[in-house]
Amino acid sequence: MSDSINDTSDELDDLVIEPCVEIHEFEEASPRASFNGLLQNAPRANTSVVNALSQQLIYQINLIVPNALVSFDDLDVKLGDAAYPFVPPAAKLGLQNAIKRRGVTLVVNSAYRTLAQQMLLYNAKKKGENPNPVAAPGKSNHQSGLALDIEDRQGWLPFLQGTGWEPLAGDPPHIDYRGQGARDLRKETILAFQKLWNKNHPNEKIGEDGRWGNDTESALNRSPATGFKIAPWDDKPRIVRLSKPLMEGADVRKLQEKLQAAGFTIGVADGVFGAETERAVKEFQQQKGLVVDGLAGAQTLELIA
Template sequence: MTTVKEAIEAMIRERNVETGRVSGLSRQIIAQMNTLQTGILVNFENLPGINSSGAAHLNLYLQTGAKEALRAALRSGIAQQPSLKMTINSAFRTVAQQHILYRVYQRDPKLIPLAAKPGNSNHEDGLAIDVNNYNVWKPYLLANGWQWLGGNDPVHFFNTNGRDDVSTLGVKAFQSLWNRYNPTERVTVDGNFGDQTAAKMDRCPIGGFAVVNVFRLGDNGAVVTRIQQHLSNVGFPVAVNGLFDRQTKDAVIKFQLKQGLAADGDVGPMTLKLLGIKL
């Protein structure tokens, strides 16, 4: 599986920066953001008047307030010109996409002349859009709560009707995902995209983390029975009833502490391996 670092190297060699290469990872990050903060990002591709190319890099998400401001601008424009369509070049940008832009900017500023450090772009807040036919849409956007960045970046419009810390939430979402799939190499979930988090991002598969089985409190079934049997066999006796109950979770935590794992009570790949369980 190609890693983010390998994809960046290829983009520099090919002189073609395409953040859509991490679309699989981006989808996981967006889903995790909406898990950490329910409904923080909402899709807007079905708004009347939106023209989407379907390009892999496009994440047509905004915060709710920004989406409604966009809906109002679209309604105003279409009322004046019924056949008018808004072509979006960029909307929400995940921390993985911003990492690519920033890494390329650091390595080759001729290829990317300017890029914000991950966690600092308002595209990461779900409050910005880049509009291809910006001259047509500019009056309608400005009349409905959008602001224009100006001549230096004429396609860029941003909205203030929402939280301005969502980019930090995006970093936390990535850090949480990393920890879930790499329980022995955990990173602090603090929303700070520092060197450690950047190094983890470089190692991520561009298609996203592989789906793994994680068993936790409330689960039941044959695998839970095996977990309970193995816990009992290695000195952490529990009732073998196929129900992942509080007693089972407490035993898992004790086992994880003994093994030097993150003691969260969830049984993921590493805990299963150390228990000697193959699925």
């Protein structure tokens, strides 16, 4: 199967071929529910409950390998609820060209699957709740950052030709990016978690080796679904905006609270950047004579007194 994207990992001997269609149905089996516990206690098969932690993990990967993963949610795409639309810049360009040539919306059911999401699927498998083959966290091709599951793959193939995106035999919705700039991020996917864990647990550090092992599994199971207290963007605030999946974190909550205090309408400062928060940011920008783009970075935060 995906032999050409194995070259940066020596740990794929036990590669599990996951049936993407069934996995997708499983990972989105239930609607988003608030869950504030540890991963090991997460409700069955709802990978969106680890949204906040997942965002921290993706951000951390980009600290390890700058610009490794960029969002393609600004393209003409329709995304599944649990799909993180992150690929390398060159792979995004390939998608952009294919969409432009075909002139229709690309439906993406699954894309980058974070280590936390894979952990939930893996735990469900261990408990006998998931009938599908599930790779250990860090070993699924959906942790490479080069994998997508799309609808109507057959229809898309002619348009994807020459973009670096190629079908994976035997897995009907799955395509992998193998063009220029392709870099398998499975080790970095594990390493990002290890670094984040260590930053938050200076007295209980685990090895930062990018390898899946008992210490890493135990730590991940004891990680909070709502993300670590010290977020990877704490040193250099990230730009928050309306995106899919919705951005979530203490920084969003802080923004909401400031907007509320400044008199803008935000029902509940829940730490999730939804449409209401975007509207409030835009109103604020308009009021201040700023560019009205709904993006809130460090400067925006400072301006909201």
